[in-house]
Amino acid sequence: DTAVSQTPKYLVTQMGNDKSIKCEQNLGHDTMYWYKQDSKKFLKIMFSYNNKELIINETVPNRFSPKSPDKAHLNLHINSLELGDSAVYFCASSQDRGREQFFGPGTRLTVL
Amino acid sequence: ELKVEQNPLFLSMQEGKNYTIYCNYSTTSDRLYWYRQDPGKSLESLFVLLSNGAVKQEGRLMASLDTKARLSTLHITAAVHDLSATYFCAVGGGADGLTFGKGTHLIIQP
Numbered sequence: 001d002t003a004v005s006q007t008p009k010y011l012v013t014q015m016g017n018d019k020s021i022k023c024e025q026n027l028g029h030d031t032m033y034w035y036k037q038d039s040k041k042f043l044k045i046m047f048s049y050n051n052k053e054l055i056i057n058e059t060v061p062n063r064f065s066p067k068s069p070d071k072a073h074l075n076l077h078i079n080s081l082e083l084g085d086s087a088v089y090f091c092a093s094s095q096d097r098g099r100e101q102f103f104g105p106g107t108r109l110t111v112l
Numbered sequence: 113e114l115k116v117e118q119n120p121l122f123l124s125m126q127e128g129k130n131y132t133i134y135c136n137y138s139t140t141s142d143r144l145y146w147y148r149q150d151p152g153k154s155l156e157s158l159f160v161l162l163s164n165g166a167v168k169q170e171g172r173l174m175a176s177l178d179t180k181a182r183l184s185t186l187h188i189t190a191a192v193h194d195l196s197a198t199y200f201c202a203v204g205g206g207a208d209g210l211t212f213g214k215g216t217h218l219i220i221q222p
Contacts, residue, residue, distance in 0.1 A: 035209070041149075042212070045210060057209075090155065101157075102157065106154055
C-alpha cells in the first residue's frame with residue numbers, strides 16, 4: 001500500500017544521456033512535487049504541479065522537465081545529464097498546496 | 113526569499129539526556145513541518161504545526177511554534193538510540209513548495 005512510489009530506486013548513467021524518473025501517488029492528492037537532495041543532504045524544491053499548473057523553481061536548468069500524464073503521476077525527465085545532476089531526487093504529494101507533503105522513497109541518480 | 117535556519121547542524125548526545133533543536137525562518141508563515149530522515153531513506157513526517165503557540169508531542173519528541181518570533185523548536189526528552197537520524201524543519205508548502213533547513217544530524221550514544 002505504498003502511498004508515493006518512485007522508479008527506479010537507483011539510476012547510474014553516463015554524462016550526456018537522457019533519463020526519466022517515474023513517480024506515482026495513490027493518495028488521491030491534487031498536488032505533486034519534485035525535490036533534489038544534494039550530497040550535503042540539502043533539500044530544494046524543483047517543481048510543484050497542481051491541476052495542470054506548473055510552478056518551476058527559477059534555479060532549475062531547463063534540461064529538467066516534469067511530465068504529468070494524469071493526476072496520480074508526475075515523472076521527471078532529464079536531458080543531457082551532467083555530473084552535477086548526481087543527487088537523490090524525491091517526489092512528494094499533498095492534498096493541495098499548503099497541506100502536509102508525503103514523500104516517496106527517493107531515486108539516487110549517479111552520473112559518471 | 114524565504115530562508116530557514118536550523119541549529120545545531122550536528123548534535124552528539126548521550127542516552128537519557130534532553131536537548132532542543134531550533135528552527136528560525138525569515139518571513140511570515142503559519143505552517144511549519146518537522147521531518148525525520150534515516151540514512152538512505154525517505155523523509156518521514158513527524159509534526160505539522162499550523163498556528164502560533166501550537167505544541168505537539170509524540171513519544172519523546174515535542175515540537176512547538178512561535179510565529180511571532182518565527183521560531184520552532186524540537187525538544188528531545190530522555191533520548192534513546194533509536195532517535196538517531198537527521199531532522200529537518202520546513203516552512204511554506206504553497207505553490208513554491210517547502211523550504212527546508214539544512215537538517216540536524218543527531219547521534220545518540222549509549
